[in-house]
Amino acid sequence: MPEYACIHLWEITDMGHGHDHHHDHAHESAGGDVPAALDMSIPDSELSPSDVSRRGFLRGAGLLGAGAAASVLATPTAAQAAGLPHSHGPAGGGTAKGGFTWLAGDHHIHTQYSSDAQYRVIDQARHGRAFGLDWVVITDHGSVAHAKIGVEKVNPDIRATREELRDLLTFQGLEWNIPAAEHATVFVAPSKHEVEVLKQFETNYDGNLLPATNTPEQNEAAAIAGIKFLGSQVRARKVEAALFLANHPARRGIDSPHEIRNWRDADPSVAVGFEGAPGHQAAGIPAPNGRGGARGYYDNNPSAASFPGYPPESYRTWGGFDWMTSTVGGLWDSLLSEGKAWWITVNSDSHVNYLDQSDRGPGSDFEANGKYNDPVYTGKTLTTAGDFWPGFYGRTNVGASSWGYKQVMDGLRAGRVWVDHGRLIKGLDARVRVAGDRRGATGTPLGGVLHVKRGTSTEITLDIDLQDVPNWAQFVPVLKRVDVIVGTVTGPVADKDAFTAPNTKVVKSFEVSQKTGKVSLTYSFGRLDKPFYVRVRGTDANRTQAGLMGAAVDPVGPKLDVLGDADPWGDLWFYTNPIWVLPK
Amino acid sequence: MISTGVSFGHRQVAEADHWILALDPAPSFACTHLVQTPFPHVAISVVSTSSYETTDELRAGADAAATGRFGRAVIFPGSSELTGRLTVAELLERTGIDRVEVLGSGVAEDDAVVDTRDFVRPQFRGDDLVLVTMPAAGGVLVPFETRDPTPCCADHG
Numbered sequence: 001m002p003e004y005a006c007i008h009l010w011e012i013t014d015m016g017h018g019h020d021h022h023h024d025h026a027h028e029s030a031g032g033d034v035p036a037a038l039d040m041s042i043p044d045s046e047l048s049p050s051d052v053s054r055r056g057f058l059r060g061a062g063l064l065g066a067g068a069a070a071s072v073l074a075t076p077t078a079a080q081a082a083g084l085p086h087s088h089g090p091a092g093g094g095t096a097k098g099g100f101t102w103l104a105g106d107h108h109i110h111t112q113y114s115s116d117a118q119y120r121v122i123d124q125a126r127h128g129r130a131f132g133l134d135w136v137v138i139t140d141h142g143s144v145a146h147a148k149i150g151v152e153k154v155n156p157d158i159r160a161t162r163e164e165l166r167d168l169l170t171f172q173g174l175e176w177n178i179p180a181a182e183h184a185t186v187f188v189a190p191s192k193h194e195v196e197v198l199k200q201f202e203t204n205y206d207g208n209l210l211p212a213t214n215t216p217e218q219n220e221a222a223a224i225a226g227i228k229f230l231g232s233q234v235r236a237r238k239v240e241a242a243l244f245l246a247n248h249p250a251r252r253g254i255d256s257p258h259e260i261r262n263w264r265d266a267d268p269s270v271a272v273g274f275e276g277a278p279g280h281q282a283a284g285i286p287a288p289n290g291r292g293g294a295r296g297y298y299d300n301n302p303s304a305a306s307f308p309g310y311p312p313e314s315y316r317t318w319g320g321f322d323w324m325t326s327t328v329g330g331l332w333d334s335l336l337s338e339g340k341a342w343w344i345t346v347n348s349d350s351h352v353n354y355l356d357q358s359d360r361g362p363g364s365d366f367e368a369n370g371k372y373n374d375p376v377y378t379g380k381t382l383t384t385a386g387d388f389w390p391g392f393y394g395r396t397n398v399g400a401s402s403w404g405y406k407q408v409m410d411g412l413r414a415g416r417v418w419v420d421h422g423r424l425i426k427g428l429d430a431r432v433r434v435a436g437d438r439r440g441a442t443g444t445p446l447g448g449v450l451h452v453k454r455g456t457s458t459e460i461t462l463d464i465d466l467q468d469v470p471n472w473a474q475f476v477p478v479l480k481r482v483d484v485i486v487g488t489v490t491g492p493v494a495d496k497d498a499f500t501a502p503n504t505k506v507v508k509s510f511e512v513s514q515k516t517g518k519v520s521l522t523y524s525f526g527r528l529d530k531p532f533y534v535r536v537r538g539t540d541a542n543r544t545q546a547g548l549m550g551a552a553v554d555p556v557g558p559k560l561d562v563l564g565d566a567d568p569w570g571d572l573w574f575y576t577n578p579i580w581v582l583p584k
Numbered sequence: 585m586i587s588t589g590v591s592f593g594h595r596q597v598a599e600a601d602h603w604i605l606a607l608d609p610a611p612s613f614a615c616t617h618l619v620q621t622p623f624p625h626v627a628i629s630v631v632s633t634s635s636y637e638t639t640d641e642l643r644a645g646a647d648a649a650a651t652g653r654f655g656r657a658v659i660f661p662g663s664s665e666l667t668g669r670l671t672v673a674e675l676l677e678r679t680g681i682d683r684v685e686v687l688g689s690g691v692a693e694d695d696a697v698v699d700t701r702d703f704v705r706p707q708f709r710g711d712d713l714v715l716v717t718m719p720a721a722g723g724v725l726v727p728f729e730t731r732d733p734t735p736c737c738a739d740h741g
Contacts (some may be wrong), residue, residue, distance in 0.1 A: 182736075252736070299733045301733060316718065318688075545688065560687055562718075562719045563718055563720040564722075565720070
């Protein structure tokens with residue numbers, strides 16, 4: 001198995017595993033066999049210039065300290081104060097404060113280099129830009145043809161797109177067939193090595209290219225090795241950053257809870273989250289004007305490869321969202337309750353777009369060429385296509401320090417992310433504060449961790465810019481309700497296949513009657529007595545039902561999508577990522 | 585009548601269904617079971633006048649099916665009559681199904697209409713044979729399990 005890493009950070013941060021958790025130990029002093037740049041007990045001032053540079057690079061890449069997405073309990077003092085066992089690995093959740101540049105994007109887009117898609121890179125990018133995106137990730141399917149030809153062939157198109165659309169950040173990635181599991185977005189920061197890294201990754205770790213005789217255990221191990229490989233490429237400075245996001249995680253029931261936990265724990269600077277909602281949001285538009293299928297193409301059933309514990313409810317979408325995200329007290333909350341930094345996104349998964357009038361170029365030979373010929377106009381309207389153009393329906397909004405490739409990846413890694421469908425709202429500023437502190441430069445943003453003394457009063461402030469221009473379906477969406485969801489942080493779980501969070505529920509619903517301008521909401525958490533996290537959800541309130549964990553947990557949650565009758569524009573939601581409040 | 589566990593290592597439930605539905609004489613009861621031994625696959629339990637052989641290497645899966653709960657019924661009392669549309673009350677009266685549920689909403693109303701789509705695969709929960717349904721276009725319920733789910737990497741056109 002090829003490994004280019006000079007240093008395996010996960011091995012170093014894992015040192016001390018298996019020890020007694022009740023004794024004192026300093027996590028940042030990792031022992032004499034650790035390279036000086038990584039030994040945080042050595043101050044910057046005592047390092048050689050090259051080690052200072054290396055440490056700066058790792059810190060900048062989010063691989064050291066608080067910038068990396070990991071466990072919010074990674075700081076022993078935080079865990080101790082919370083009365084919980086601490087986790088290993090870098091501390092999760094950003095410590096950044098203040099305002100950010102919010103950049104909308106889509107991390108899951110296919111082109112003519114996927115066997116089931118058809119558009120040029122520039123087609124997807126131009127539409128994404130026109131529909132308001134700042135960044136896009138090209139993610140063609142991992143396959144034999146893609147690994148052999150497609151990864152290289154798509155790169156010149158992506159580089160040309162970067163030149164042509166200077167105000168759009170166009171990343172190269174791929175849709176990984178995770179061994180033993182579903183698909184995932186994997187992408188890297190632009191670099192002269194981007195093709196080399198992606199090609200090597202796909203060749204060695206794509207589920208479709210592994211021996212068919214592999215056992216599920218061997219495949220799960222290969223998935224973990226793949227994620228570690230990506231981290232090793234960052235540490236070897238082949239690419240500045242690499243990220244992994246699991247796609248449509250509940251679609252077939254084959255992403256088991258322990259696999260999700262293991263991916264994240266393999267390298268929390270790479271594996272940072274999953275899709276909160278799948279793409280293919282046009283697939284439920286009623287026939288004859290639409291496909292009349294299942295929203296998100298979520299119409300699968302349990303198979304022999306599925307995790308047996310998942311209920312039938314998990315195989316369908318709820319208000320357009322994946323069950324893992326839409327269920328209050330469900331799988332996502334289970335991870336957040338553990339203190340695991342794990343983020344949600346939305347995307348288009350665009351392959352062939354609803355109401356487009358093109359088809360693959362004639363005479364195409366995908367297997368031989370690794371691509372379809374350029375699409376041609378047919379004059380026939382694709383009412384049976386299930387996808388929207390990038391940016392047309394869903395947005396992943398990332399809080400970046402400024403406009404740039406690395407800044408988007410840093411924001412994603414830090415969880416400064418909120419998502420919406422159909423432009424339900426225009427903008428969102430969510431911060432957790434010490435009660436009464438309204439200074440503009442303070443407040444812990446999405447993805448962050450606020451450490452305060454036990455007994456301190458805290459609150460969340462939400463400033464929501466209501467939508468005032470029509471969305472791409474030509475109406476101005478109306479936000480009717482905002483739900484505040486709170487869960488107690490209970491620390492690492494004993495059972496890695498746990499997928500419920502019994503202490504998480506909707507604690508407050510704000511009815512929104514205001515129609516224009518900015519809505520400012522405040523919810524007080526009272527004095528801090530136990531560690532918790534908060535996440536926020538909003539809706540047009542068109543389709544709701546009691547949540548799957550009962551009305552006491554979620555009285556007006558998202559409704560099960562109707563097969564063949566799911567107008568995506570008539571059922572809009574936004575979701576934020578969490579913010580933690582921990583005693584120090 | 586003999587109750588037998590049998591396994592041919594089918595990877596997909598559709599393959600197991602196909603084997604069951606081709607049996608002559610037809611069994612009086614047949615279920616599929618998702619088993620993990622010796623590898624994840626679909627094993628079968630059959631109640632029939634005939635007996636069926638399983639190779640030694642798949643014996644563990646066949647045994648798991650024979651004793652397995654939570655079977656997914658392919659042939660069950662009244663299954664051949666489940667075609668077209670009928671009310672929940674009619675469905676319960678005509679078949680061995682004990683209960684019809686709506687995904688995420690509990691027990692279905694007696695007068696709700698089920699469009700069977702000629703493909704009904706209820707599942708045992710404890711001793712009860714339960715048909716889980718979901719709302720579909722036209723105000724009807726349809727079985728949770730669809731005959732042709734979207735394959736991954738489907739042609740999306």
